[in-house]
Amino acid sequence: MRVRRSDLPWWILAVMLGIPFGVAMGLFFFKSDGSSSAEAEFGALVTGIPFGLLAGRSLANWQKEVKQAEGDLPGDKVELAHKAATGGPVPADAEVRSAAASIAALQLAPYSRRTRKLTVIVLRLLLATCVIGAIADSLSALLPALLFAALLFGHWYHPRQLRRRLKLLTEEPTPSSDQNPPL
Numbered sequence: 001m002r003v004r005r006s007d008l009p010w011w012i013l014a015v016m017l018g019i020p021f022g023v024a025m026g027l028f029f030f031k032s033d034g035s036s037s038a039e040a041e042f043g044a045l046v047t048g049i050p051f052g053l054l055a056g057r058s059l060a061n062w063q064k065e066v067k068q069a070e071g072d073l074p075g076d077k078v079e080l081a082h083k084a085a086t087g088g089p090v091p092a093d094a095e096v097r098s099a100a101a102s103i104a105a106l107q108l109a110p111y112s113r114r115t116r117k118l119t120v121i122v123l124r125l126l127l128a129t130c131v132i133g134a135i136a137d138s139l140s141a142l143l144p145a146l147l148f149a150a151l152l153f154g155h156w157y158h159p160r161q162l163r164r165r166l167k168l169l170t171e172e173p174t175p176s177s178d179q180n181p182p183l
Contacts, residue, residue: 010060017059018052069102071095087161090168101169104162111159123152 008016026044029035035043070078077096084091084100085107091097130145 008060010056012056013059014052014056016052017055018048021051021055022048065106066103069099069106071099071102073099084169085165087165097169101166104166104169108159108162108166111155111162116155116159120152120155123148123155127152 022044029043030040081099085103127148133141
């Protein structure tokens with residue numbers, strides 16, 4: 001039997017996520033700031049523990065919601081539903097299509113109007129700051145600018161893709177609009 005990550009308790013997820021993050025931050029503090037090993041270890045603890053607790057709890061909640069969206073589908077149909085939710089063929093089975101629509105709606109939920117507007121505003125400010133920094137000071141600020149530009153594009157593209165997919169999954173299939181024609 002395959003153990004799914006959603007079957008793990010949140011505190012195990014917190015440890016699994018917090019330790020690598022804390023170690024990475026400790027190495028960052030040690031290498032970049034010239035901190036002593038004790039200061040780097042303290043920085044690792046101060047960053048790794050809260051990150052692990054927040055990320056582990058959030059991931060456990062997300063996985064619980066995904067499991068609820070999947071419903072009582074067997075394992076092979078769960079994979080079909082996930083593929084259908086993200087762009088695979090629209091399944092003919094109504095149960096799988098319904099689960100795929102629930103999964104797509106769950107993925108669309110973080111893009112609510114208020115959250116999305118705030119995220120776009122913050123990303124635009126960060127992008128502008130990096131571009132201004134690159135013009136005024138150093139071209140090395142263009143690297144984070146590319147990251148913020150990619151994140152802005154994702155916040156523009158991903159909700160549109162999910163809405164189109166949700167529309168396809170909630171429409172009743174007709175023989176003329178069959179997504180899986182026979183070979």
